[in-house]
Amino acid sequence: MTPVELSRTVLRATRRAVDAGELSVDVAASVEAGSVRVERPRPGGRGDFATNVALQIARAAGRTPRDVAEVLSARLAAEPGIAGVDITGPGFLNITLTDARARAAALVREIHERGRCYGHVHPDTGDVAQLHVPRDLRAAVLADSARRILRSQGVLVRVTCDEQPDPARADAIDALDALDVRIDAYGRPPEPLPTLRPVPAPAPADAVLRLGRDAARWALLHPAPHDHPRVTPEQGGDDHLVQRESNPLFRVRYAYARTRALTRNAAALGFAADPDVDMEADPAAPLADALLTALGDYPATLASAARHRAPDRLARYLVVIADAFLAFQSAPQSAPQEAAFAVLPRGDEKPSAAHRARLALAEAAGTVLAGGLSLLGINAPEFL
Numbered sequence: 001m002t003p004v005e006l007s008r009t010v011l012r013a014t015r016r017a018v019d020a021g022e023l024s025v026d027v028a029a030s031v032e033a034g035s036v037r038v039e040r041p042r043p044g045g046r047g048d049f050a051t052n053v054a055l056q057i058a059r060a061a062g063r064t065p066r067d068v069a070e071v072l073s074a075r076l077a078a079e080p081g082i083a084g085v086d087i088t089g090p091g092f093l094n095i096t097l098t099d100a101r102a103r104a105a106a107l108v109r110e111i112h113e114r115g116r117c118y119g120h121v122h123p124d125t126g127d128v129a130q131l132h133v134p135r136d137l138r139a140a141v142l143a144d145s146a147r148r149i150l151r152s153q154g155v156l157v158r159v160t161c162d163e164q165p166d167p168a169r170a171d172a173i174d175a176l177d178a179l180d181v182r183i184d185a186y187g188r189p190p191e192p193l194p195t196l197r198p199v200p201a202p203a204p205a206d207a208v209l210r211l212g213r214d215a216a217r218w219a220l221l222h223p224a225p226h227d228h229p230r231v232t233p234e235q236g237g238d239d240h241l242v243q244r245e246s247n248p249l250f251r252v253r254y255a256y257a258r259t260r261a262l263t264r265n266a267a268a269l270g271f272a273a274d275p276d277v278d279m280e281a282d283p284a285a286p287l288a289d290a291l292l293t294a295l296g297d298y299p300a301t302l303a304s305a306a307r308h309r310a311p312d313r314l315a316r317y318l319v320v321i322a323d324a325f326l327a328f329q330s331a332p333q334s335a336p337q338e339a340a341f342a343v344l345p346r347g348d349e350k351p352s353a354a355h356r357a358r359l360a361l362a363e364a365a366g367t368v369l370a371g372g373l374s375l376l377g378i379n380a381p382e383f384l
Helices: 003-019 025-033 053-059 065-076 100-117 138-154 171-177 207-209 213-221 246-266 285-296 296-305 311-334 355-376
Strands: 050-053 082-088 092-097 126-134 156-161
Touching: 003 053, 003 065, 003 092, 053 092, 065 082, 065 092, 065 138, 092 296, 100 285, 100 355, 126 138, 138 156, 138 171, 138 213, 138 296, 138 311, 138 355, 171 207, 207 213, 213 246, 213 285, 213 311, 246 311, 246 355, 285 296, 285 311, 285 355, 296 311, 296 355, 311 355
Parallel strands: 126 156
Antiparallel strands: 050 092, 082 092
C-alpha cells in the first residue's frame, strides 16, 4: 500500500464512521475540505505511517481527538493491508502495514506508472493562488518555482510583480529570460497581498547569470528564503559549478545521471527493469530501505513545499534522495560478497529477477530526481 493509497484508506474509514453514526455528519465536510495526510513517523515513533486526521476533525466531531482516534483506529485495523493501528499522544494514529516488501514493490510500481508526475495531484483541486513579489531577481525565481510546485498539487497560480525590470538595466531584463522566469502581470495591487520577500542576492543580475541557468537557479532556491544565497566567487558561488561531492547540485544531477547509465548498461547486457518483481528474497533488500523511505516521503515533501511556498524544501529533499540512491548503488563495493548486492550483473553472472528489481528501484529514484529538478526549473542531464 502506497502513501497515496493509505491516505485514501483513511479517508474511506472516516466516511464509513460517519455513515455508521459513529462520527457527526459535520466531520465529512471537514475532512473533505482538507486533505488526509500520512507521513513517516518521526524518530522513535511507531508503525510505518502516521496521520493526525483525528486532531484535524475533532472540533467538527464535537469530541476529543483521542475519542475520534479510537473510532478510526478500529475501522482502520479492519482494512486489508493494515496489520495494526496504535494511538499515541493526543490522538495520532500510527499505522503498521502488513508486508514491508510488498509496500516497497507497490511504491516502485507507482513511480514507474506515474513517471515524473509521481507526487502530483490530479485532477486540479480548483484552488487558486496568487504569488506577489517585489522587483527582485531572487524573489522572481522563487515565485516561478513555487508556481511550478503549486501546479503539481493541482493549484492554479498567477504570479505578479510590483514593477517591471528597470529599463535602464539590460542585465535585469535579460536575467528573467535567461533563467526562464515567467511573470503574469506587473503593478502594485490595489490592496496589499502576501508577498514573497526572500533575502535578495547580494550581487547584480549579471553576476548571477555567470553561473549559468541551472546553477544560478539552484544558488537562489536551495538556501532558505531568510538565508543569503552565494553567487559571486568571493561568496563561494563557484562551488555550485564544481563536480565534486561537496556540491549538493552536483550530487543530485550525478545521481540522476547514474540511474540513466545503469539503464543503458542493463540494455547492453540484454535486460530491463521490472517493477513488478519485489525484493522480498533479495539479499540487497535491507540496503534499499533508506532509499525506499526517501522515495515514499517525496509526495508529502512536495505538498509541504507547495503549502509553504518553499522551493528550498524540495531542493534539500532532492539531496536526501540523491544521497540515499548513491549509498544504495555504492553499498555493494563495501559488502563482503559484492556481486550478490550489485544493481547490474558482474562478470559472467546472468541477469536475475533481483537485478531487474534493483534496476527498477534505481530508475524510480532517477524519475523522482528528474521530476523534482524540473519543478525547480533545472535540467537533469543524462551524462555528466
